[in-house]
Amino acid sequence: MPATVLLVAIIFIGATCAQTGGNAKTLVTDLFTTNSYQKKVRPVRDQDDMIVLLVDFYLVGINGVDEAAQRLTTTGYLSTLWKDQYLEWDPALYGGVISINVPQSYVWKPALALQNGFTKLQELGSSVINVNINISGHVIWEPYEVFESKCNIDVKYFPFDHQTCNISFIDWSNNAFEVEIREGTYGIITAELEDDALWTVISTKLYHDTFDLESRLTYSVTIKRTPGFYVLNIIVPVILLGVLNLFTFVLPADSGEKMGYSITVFLSFAVFLIIVNSELPKTTGSIFGQYMIFQLGIALFTVCVTAIQLRFHYRTDPVPRLISGLMACRCKSKRKITNRNENGKLDRDESKLEETWKDVISILDFILFWISFSVVLSFTIFVFVKLN
Ligand SMILES: *[C@@H]1O[C@H](CO)[C@@H](O)[C@H](O)[C@H]1NC(C)=O
């Protein structure tokens, strides 16, 4: 039983299709052949009239931002509407057909193009795209494209940066008196936007102006980088390596590990920088890039200081008066303890208790630890306050 119903339905639908199909066929023949439609002629009866093109932009995805090439890649489509005065018909004559779809190559189309594009200028849309025409000659054309547009990308605040990019459309072949591009009902639509792991659209704006006599519509899109990945995989490790580096000054020179340790930290830094290099924008000027160089510089400083310290550590000659003088105030307390323990020989030993190089190095370590700790800490705070 259901099979019979289905069969009847198919025959019925087939019959109606055939009927309006025949009408549509006649209509297309009449519109394009009998009336000798010329798609090269601007479709206004009075050629002084202007064609108004209403354009909405549906942004579907942010595909990527290339900092080095200064390029934004987006996916989206334009919904364009204009009136073609040569494509009107009376539905009563064509069995009530009120709209038809024909390939975009059949009709006159505005020479709409991406003005700030990255590749060579080319017509939008592809041959598979149809246009929809209704009885009053309104043509709807929706070319879907991957747009590569030029955009000034400033990585100063990477990875907490915002970028504002313009996507401009222009009619290359017609001036503003022949074809005017205006925003449609919605302007720019982000409702269909696919989530991107790296970029979120935070605001959009629309400008309408003329460029070189041609009417231009500009969509301005502000996007924000999601910093999570960079914070976790680059920023935190760099800070941790920086902390590790400070502890070079905590190791006593006697342990014999000091040099090895500082070199290891320095190498880890260098290797880490090489590994993350591919993830960083390939342009200069980011504050974070400078911060990494600063950390590398501190690591280098530590290695050099350690080498010099070790050289002095094994010297046995007396410490020059100037240095021991400088150290004197710091060692007073230590000396008192020594003196109390040795009771009687207090005053005579005082002169022999002068600093050895070992003491000097150990005090220097203490001072350097706190100095570099405060320098690194304050610079780190300064950088991250500036970035946010
Ligand atoms: C044809 O489509 C346009 C745009 O959608 C609309 O404004 C117009 O009213 C339609 N014409 C008729 C006769 O429905």
Ligand SMILES: *[C@@H]1O[C@H](CO)[C@@H](O)[C@H](O)[C@H]1NC(C)=O
């Ligand atoms: C985008 O285009 C508008 C209008 O042409 C202009 O005022 C604005 O400065 C441009 N923005 C950027 C980021 O280039």
